Amino acid sequence: MLSSVCNKPDFFSCFDCDFNSVAKSLWECFPKEMMIVRVTERNHYIIEEIKHLQPAEFSNHLISVGKPFRNLLPSPLAEELIVNCTRCVKGGVPVNFEVAGGCFNTGGNQRSFRLLLFPIMHQPGVVSHLLCIVLNSDMTSMTQIATYSEQEVERRVIERTAELVATNLHLTYLATHDGLTQTYNRRHLLDLANTEFKRAARYGLSLCVMMLDIDHFKTINDEQGHAAGDHMLKTLAHAMRSTVRDWDLVGRYGGDEFIIILPETDIQGAQVIAERLSNTLQSARLSVSIGIATLELNDRCIDDLINRADHLLLNAKRNGRNRIECTSYALTA
Numbered sequence: 382m383l384s385s386v387c388n389k390p391d392f393f394s395c396f397d398c399d400f401n402s403v404a405k406s407l408w409e410c411f412p413k414e415m416m417i418v419r420v421t422e423r424n425h426y427i428i429e430e431i432k433h434l435q436p437a438e439f440s441n442h443l444i445s446v447g448k449p450f451r452n453l454l455p456s457p458l459a460e461e462l463i464v465n466c467t468r469c470v471k472g473g474v475p476v477n478f479e480v481a482g483g484c485f486n487t488g489g490n491q492r493s494f495r496l497l498l499f500p501i502m503h504q505p506g507v508v509s510h511l512l513c514i515v516l517n518s519d520m521t522s523m524t525q526i527a528t529y530s531e532q533e534v535e536r537r538v539i540e541r542t543a544e545l546v547a548t549n550l551h552l553t554y555l556a557t558h559d560g561l562t563q564t565y566n567r568r569h570l571l572d573l574a575n576t577e578f579k580r581a582a583r584y585g586l587s588l589c590v591m592m593l594d595i596d597h598f599k600t601i602n603d604e605q606g607h608a609a610g611d612h613m614l615k616t617l618a619h620a621m622r623s624t625v626r627d628w629d630l631v632g633r634y635g636g637d638e639f640i641i642i643l644p645e646t647d648i649q650g651a652q653v654i655a656e657r658l659s660n661t662l663q664s665a666r667l668s669v670s671i672g673i674a675t676l677e678l679n680d681r682c683i684d685d686l687i688n689r690a691d692h693l694l695l696n697a698k699r700n701g702r703n704r705i706e707c708t709s710y711a712l713t714a
């Protein structure tokens with residue numbers, strides 16, 4: 382086989398690294414004579430693919446797919462070629478060198494040229510193939526390749542960084558949100574709530590904690606099934622988020638119990654929000670009991686407010702459900 386133009390992605394994609402990506406782009410897009418050379422276990426080099434060759438220069442039985450790469454040049458240039466291949470394999474970096482006054486091993490045509498060897502890795506630090514590009518001796522081609530390679534690496538780095546940022550954001554979201562309702566999960570809610578507590582205590586701001594629980598949720602699950610129950614939890618979450626302000630914190634405390642942290646909100650303001658929420662939910666035929674606690678002078682941490690809100694929620698349940706209970710007095714929804 383004397384001539385072949387092929388794109389073999391498996392050379393390049395077996396291990397995802399920037400060199401492989403650059404080598405792949407060069408192989409696919411660069412209009413140069415190129416070869417892919419396989420590095421064997423004993424550090425022999427075998428031609429595996431040939432692209433854009435000049436048949437006049439290569440058309441001999443020594444240079445073709447499956448033949449040793451060293452056949453490309455006559456001795457002693459062949460030895461120099463192998464030394465440079467080994468440098469590329471060991472260093473894992475591109476190597477370029479001038480074949481001064483050399484000729485391809487066609488038994489004739491003298492031609493000065495440069496060879497650029499580009500490592501292709503199949504795992505970190507292990508070079509399995511070399512991309513060999515034949516360049517005219519002038520530096521224009523080298524500069525083109527260098528510029529192209531730099532731009533390609535830069536493009537890949539930007540692409541990778543964007544991918545990493547997106548993945549990190551997604552992972553952070555998963556780690557901080559409840560999968561069913563997309564509200565904050567308990568741990569993250571408590572972290573944020575603690576920060577709000579410290580801020581309110583430090584600057585003397587008002588702060589309310591609202592705890593709510595769906596009435597007779599077990600019966601809904603038992604009678605209508607868990608899918609209906611799940612749907613109800615999502616409806617509640619949506620209603621909570623659209624009732625409160627953007628900077629209020631909505632989180633799932635566990636099961637059908639939710640907490641809303643209302644920074645810079647006094648007890649009257651919290652009651653108004655609770656009533657609005659209750660009314661919205663009633664139109665969705667959903668009833669909830671709500672307990673609201675407000676920051677007091679002796680409070681030491683957010684748990685003090687949460688415990689009071691929990692206690693008030695229990696009172697709302699005991700007093701008949703579908704109710705809002707606050708620190709000072711009770712409201713019937």
Ligand SMILES: Nc1nc2c(ncn2[C@@H]2O[C@H](COP(=O)(O)OP(=O)(O)OP(=O)(O)O)[C@@H](O)[C@H]2O)c(=O)[nH]1
Nearest residue numbers: 594595596597598599600602607610611636637698
């Ligand atoms: N569908 C669904 N059900 C859940 C989920 N998490 C917890 N539950 C159920 O929620 C119910 C919680 O019921 P409780 O709050 O203890 O009691 P209740 O029936 O709501 O009664 P009251 O709160 O006293 O009105 C249990 O049946 C749980 O199995 C969930 O993610 N999806």
